[in-house]
Amino acid sequence: MPRDVEEQVALGAQLVEERLSLGDQVHEPRPIDHLAGFRSRRAATAAGEELVAAGYRIDGLRRRLLTVWLEFSAMTAVDSATAAAFTREVVGIVDRHGGTYDGWGGFLVAADDEAGAGS
Template sequence: MPNDIDVQLRSTAELVEVNLGYGDQVHRPRRLDHLSGFPSRSAALAAAGELEGLGYEIDGLRRRWLTVWLAFGKEIPVDHESAAAFTREVVGVVDRHGGTYDGWSGFLVTEDA
């Protein structure tokens, strides 16, 4: 079942707003970690190959019950425009390979960082 891109984009926008509330300098790049689940190792590996081609680093694959989890990341800003763009990009890849996008996370970058 494809991911609901509208829900993902709303979640991303909400997270950017939360980060801004903490004083995050969202225009500054930082490492973001992403997680996606796939029904098979071959689907996860195919997605990993596509993500690598887009500049993402693959951190690992791990099977848990009936899901193969793919962890990956990239250094990127998290302003609204950039965050919406990487959300569309990642969800597109995950959807093409039958996966479920679990979301992204990263550290805040503040004045004193």
């Protein structure tokens, strides 16, 4: 079921709060995965091109039943302001191509991950 951008931003804020409660270092960049569904491959491909131009990487394009699922990602932090900004950007692109954004997710970055990142 389609969700408007404000609902997606609110869901993202809940994810950020949950991550903070688990000790996630939300200001640290990490790969964040996104998923969007479209009615046609043409629409998904067009959205994918716009997402690539905006700095995202396309990770997959798969048809399941009547939906074409576009998987994409970017390296980013997930603090409240950053998550709201990328959610607004992605929902805008997906909406322009008639798709439905299904949200974002990724690994937590713990305080000791930060210290061991270079080793």
